[in-house]
Amino acid sequence: MEGYTVVICGGGIAAIEGLLRLRKLAGGSLKVKLVAPNDELRYRPLAVHQPFAERGVRSYPLRRIADQTGTEWIKDAVEAVDLQAQTLQTSEGHTVSYDALLLAVGARLTTPFEHVTLFDDANADEAYRGIVQDVEGGYTRSLALVLPEGPAWLLPAYELALMTAERAESMGEEGLSINIVTPEPAPLAALGKNASRAVSELLERERIRFHADARPQVPANRRVLVTPDGPDLEVDRVVAMPRLDPRPLRNMPAAPNGFVPVDGLSRVPGTAEHIFAAGDATDLPLKHGGLGARQADVAAAGIAKLAGASVEPEPLQPIVRGVLHTGRAPLFLTATLHDGQVESEVSREPAWPPDEKVVTEELGPFLRSLD
Numbered sequence: 001m002e003g004y005t006v007v008i009c010g011g012g013i014a015a016i017e018g019l020l021r022l023r024k025l026a027g028g029s030l031k032v033k034l035v036a037p038n039d040e041l042r043y044r045p046l047a048v049h050q051p052f053a054e055r056g057v058r059s060y061p062l063r064r065i066a067d068q069t070g071t072e073w074i075k076d077a078v079e080a081v082d083l084q085a086q087t088l089q090t091s092e093g094h095t096v097s098y099d100a101l102l103l104a105v106g107a108r109l110t111t112p113f114e115h116v117t118l119f120d121d122a123n124a125d126e127a128y129r130g131i132v133q134d135v136e137g138g139y140t141r142s143l144a145l146v147l148p149e150g151p152a153w154l155l156p157a158y159e160l161a162l163m164t165a166e167r168a169e170s171m172g173e174e175g176l177s178i179n180i181v182t183p184e185p186a187p188l189a190a191l192g193k194n195a196s197r198a199v200s201e202l203l204e205r206e207r208i209r210f211h212a213d214a215r216p217q218v219p220a221n222r223r224v225l226v227t228p229d230g231p232d233l234e235v236d237r238v239v240a241m242p243r244l245d246p247r248p249l250r251n252m253p254a255a256p257n258g259f260v261p262v263d264g265l266s267r268v269p270g271t272a273e274h275i276f277a278a279g280d281a282t283d284l285p286l287k288h289g290g291l292g293a294r295q296a297d298v299a300a301a302g303i304a305k306l307a308g309a310s311v312e313p314e315p316l317q318p319i320v321r322g323v324l325h326t327g328r329a330p331l332f333l334t335a336t337l338h339d340g341q342v343e344s345e346v347s348r349e350p351a352w353p354p355d356e357k358v359v360t361e362e363l364g365p366f367l368r369s370l371d
Helices: 011-027 045-052 064-068 119-139 156-169 191-207 288-308 363-370
Strands: 005-009 030-036 040-043 058-061 071-075 078-082 087-088 095-097 100-103 108-110 142-146 177-181 209-211 213-218 223-227 232-234 237-239 243-245 275-277 321-325 331-338 339-348
Touching: 005 011, 005 095, 011 030, 011 040, 011 064, 011 363, 030 064, 040 045, 045 100, 045 119, 045 156, 058 064, 058 100, 071 119, 071 243, 078 275, 100 288, 108 177, 119 237, 142 156, 156 191, 177 223, 191 331, 191 339, 213 237, 275 288, 288 321
Parallel strands: 005 030, 005 100, 030 071, 100 275, 142 177, 142 237, 177 209
Antiparallel strands: 040 058, 078 087, 087 095, 108 243, 213 223, 223 232, 321 331, 331 339
16 A cells, blocks of 8 residues: 555545545555645535625635645646556646546536526625625515526525525515526426425425426526526526536546546546546536535545555445525435435434535534634
8 A cells, every 4th residue: 555646636525525535544655646726625515605694615725634634735737637657637737647546626617698697606795795785675676596407506596596585585675586497397306306395395485486397598688588388587687507517638538428427436437447536527417515525435445445455345325415505494405316216305403514515424524623
């Protein structure tokens, strides 16, 4: 194990979860390099709180994380992988050798429509605080939250809708019209029937209109076409969630949708079982930080075994645990994917800390120690 070099590409939840689990399984004898262009790990799931003047995104310096885990941090981004030479090329022209590689580079956020305000964690406050203030003042009377076709983060659209409805009510602003326009067949259908039913009840209670099976178009400001058979909405503001597009890496295998394919052990096929991938970069259809962290745990076990540790990797058990913030009591959602079926559980009692929206085995406790 001494001298075995592991390179982890990425600076998000999946990458750091994989780093922490690898250190837990293999100890400090491995040489670990973290290749990431960002200065900080940004805990993005809480971004929806920022426009409501609550604590939102938390940030943790990668330098501090690297120092505490005995990791060499290379502030750079991977661009290509040489499978035969077991090296990667960075955007700054460096060559980095590896014995095992974990790709957790995330996805590219793209704006799916013109004439919209884009909501993402990087501009959460800037994009949505003005809308909240206009709702509070009675200037904005109608709002559409639009999810694109293709991979996207689902929960923020529902959280923004519910939190905005609650804020309007608390300010005595009645009559606010909120629409969710989405390709989904039902609210959060990907998380199973129980979760979908619970969210549907919340939307109905708050009088939020739900437009399902839509292929939305935004042909002009303040206008949303709920195609193919839905209405033509005229609203004061249109807010869209970003579409998640693949982040291409030269010489790496790609699934038909452009994302990195993985097997049940988070290995990338065709890479001699030395390259693993986790998180939004992979071709799993559901994009969620908790699921990406579970992939990273599986990958870390596989890498530790390659390095000589006495560990037997177990296939990924796709379990998603997350919190849906509503402006009132949050919902704790658990979804288990098995044989193409999804079973979900919903609790209004805290099943884990509410500010831990993405449940992880290693990262959550580690970040609490940094706080």
